[in-house]
Amino acid sequence: EPEVTQTPSHQVTQMGQEVILRCVPISNHLYFYWYRQILGQKVEFLVSFYNNEISEKSEIFDDQFSVERPDGSNFTLKIRSTKLEDSAMYFCASTGTGQPQHFGDGTRLSIL
Amino acid sequence: KNEVEQSPQNLTAQEGEFITINCSYSVGISALHWLQQHPGGGIVSLFMLSSGKKKHGRLIATINIQEKHSSLHITASHPRDSAVYICAAQKTSYDKVIFGPGTSLSVIP
Numbered sequence A: 001e002p003e004v005t006q007t008p009s010h011q012v013t014q015m016g017q018e019v020i021l022r023c024v025p026i027s028n029h030l031y032f033y034w035y036r037q038i039l040g041q042k043v044e045f046l047v048s049f050y051n052n053e054i055s056e057k058s059e060i061f062d063d064q065f066s067v068e069r070p071d072g073s074n075f076t077l078k079i080r081s082t083k084l085e086d087s088a089m090y091f092c093a094s095t096g097t098g099q100p101q102h103f104g105d106g107t108r109l110s111i112l
Numbered sequence B: 001k002n003e004v005e006q007s008p009q010n011l012t013a014q015e016g017e018f019i020t021i022n023c024s025y026s027v028g029i030s031a032l033h034w035l036q037q038h039p040g041g042g043i044v045s046l047f048m049l050s051s052g053k054k055k056h057g058r059l060i061a062t063i064n065i066q067e068k069h070s071s072l073h074i075t076a077s078h079p080r081d082s083a084v085y086i087c088a089a090q091k092t093s094y095d096k097v098i099f100g101p102g103t104s105l106s107v108i109p
Helices: none
Strands: A005-007 A008-014 A018-026 A031-036 A045-049 A053-057 A065-068 A075-080 A089-095 A107-111 B004-007 B010-014 B019-025 B031-037 B045-048 B052-056 B061-062 B069-074 B083-090 B097-099 B104-107
Touching: A005 A089, A008 A018, A008 B083, A018 A031, A018 A065, A018 A089, A018 A107, A031 B097, A045 A065, A045 A075, A045 B097, A065 A089, A065 B045, A075 A089, B004 B083, B010 B019, B019 B031, B045 B052, B045 B061, B069 B083
Parallel strands: A008 A107, B010 B104
Antiparallel strands: A005 A018, A018 A075, A031 A045, A031 A089, A045 A053, A065 A075, A089 A107, B004 B019, B019 B069, B031 B045, B031 B083, B052 B061, B061 B069, B083 B097, B083 B104
16 A cells, blocks of 8 residues: 655754654555654644645744755655754644545754 | 543453453544454454444454444353454544554464
8 A cells, every 4th residue: 555655753953953854644645644743742733735835824934944845756754953942853744635634754863 | 631541551351251442542433443453463454443343253343433442242152262352443534544552363273
C-alpha cells in the first residue's frame, strides 16, 4: 500500500538554526498538510497546501514557517530560526479524492 | 472550548474485554475520523465516517450526526491494541482535520 514518507525521523538542531523537514506524499494525491504535536498534547494543524499554494494556515504558522513543493514529489516545511518551543513531532499528510488523510510516521524535532 | 472531545482520557482493560471510546464534536462535519497512534508516534487512519457504521476486523465505528457523537468499539481486545485512539473532525472535504485529545488504551494480558 502506498504511504507518506518523512525524513529525517529525528532532527536535533541548535536554537536559531534553520531546519527543513521533508515529506514525500502519496503520488496521486493533490492535497498536502503539515501538523505538529508537542509532547503530551494533541495534534495541531499548521498548514494545508493545494495547487502550489497555501490553502489555509493556523496562527502557529507565522513568518518563521514556510512550505514548498520544490518538485513533483517532495513537500517541505522550513522553520527559519528555530525556537525551543518548536520542539515537537511534525506530521505530514496527503489526501486524494474521497480518501482519508494519510499520515507519515512523523519527524521528531528537538531544539537545543 | 475544544471542538472535539473524547472520553475516557485513559482506559485499562483486560485482554478479551469489549472496549468503547466516545467522541463528541461541536462543529458541522463532512467526515469524522478515528486514528490510532502507537508509542513510536506514527498515526494510522482507522476509519473515515460520514454516517452510520463501519467495521474492520475487530473494530467498529459508529456515528450519530444529529447528536454529534461517535463511538469506537474494539471487540475481544488484545494487548497489541494498546495505543492512543484519536477522534478527529473534518468540516469539509479536503479541509484540515481537527484532532481530539486522544484516549490512551492499555490492554493487559
